Amino acid sequence: MTSATVTQVKCACPSCVCIVSISDAIQKAGKYYCSDICADGHPTGSGCSHHGCECHA
Numbered sequence: 001m002t003s004a005t006v007t008q009v010k011c012a013c014p015s016c017v018c019i020v021s022i023s024d025a026i027q028k029a030g031k032y033y034c035s036d037i038c039a040d041g042h043p044t045g046s047g048c049s050h051h052g053c054e055c056h057a
């Protein structure tokens with residue numbers, strides 16, 4: 001079996017612009033996030049710290 005398909009999705013955080021591959025993403029409740037911070041809804045109010053992304057909803 002060859003399954004080299006790398007599926008990329010946008011982080012499910014609404015204000016986040018990051019694209020993550022499913023294999024690297026943080027999965028939570030069936031959604032994919034670029035980081036634990038996004039997955040947790042930015043509890044500390046800080047962003048995901050990825051360059052060019054200003055999400056901190």
Ligand SMILES: [Zn+2]
Binds near residue numbers: 016017049053
């Ligand atoms: Zn981000």
Ligand SMILES: [Zn+2]
Binds near residue numbers: 012038048055
């Ligand atoms: Zn994110």
Ligand SMILES: [Zn+2]
Binds near residue numbers: 015016038042055057
């Ligand atoms: Zn975010």
